Amino acid sequence: MKLRIALLLAALCLAAGSASAQSIGIYWDTSAATCNGNTAPFSPGTMYVLGIRGGAASGGLTGAELRVDNFPVSTWFPSAVANPSANVAIGSLLGTGANIAFASCQTGTANVILLYTVSYFATDVQSNRILSVLRHSAPSNPNFQCPLMVLCDAPVFTKVCVTGSQGIINGPPCTVAVETTSWSAVKNLFN
DSSP: HHHHHHHHHHHHHHHHHHSSSEEEEEETTTOOOOEEOOTTTEEEEEEEEEEEEEETTTTEEEEEEEEEEOOOOSSSSEEEEOTTTTTEEEEETTEEEEEEEEEEEEOBBBBEEEEEEEEEEEEEEEEEEEEEEEEEEESTTTTSOOOEESOOOOTTTTTOOOOOEEEEESSSSSOOOOOOOHHHHHHHOOO
């Protein structure tokens, strides 16, 4: 009996950790190409929290759970607005965490799915301010201590841990990761 339980736990851990290419990131454009934003004091700005399809989430998502850490909420005036297609958006994205859910599978454009738009007004200078996508402070499921996506596999709605990326306010240019591929995959594009 103990062996069965150990094997089941091992399988669950492997399943939760197998997701590799999907992520949730902070960007200053809706195509996930710019992960740094320059904002002068006393001016407005907009950043986007985007889900990037891939790995287990290559078919799309029906929800996500996350928080954005280190935004200057005490000196800037932010307003986080969920994707208008969401039918549920609860919590505090820039605080303890948020959950967003969609009534149908979201596939986005070019593997990018808008989760939140954060409009803000800067009132002071922020330099090299690194924002991070992290797990919800109080995860809905204690087995998922990570930012997560909910897959499009109704009625199961599988949760998968995803990579949370970073964005930089008034810092050096950052690099947006590009998924590697094999030569045979590239060759197949031309066949």
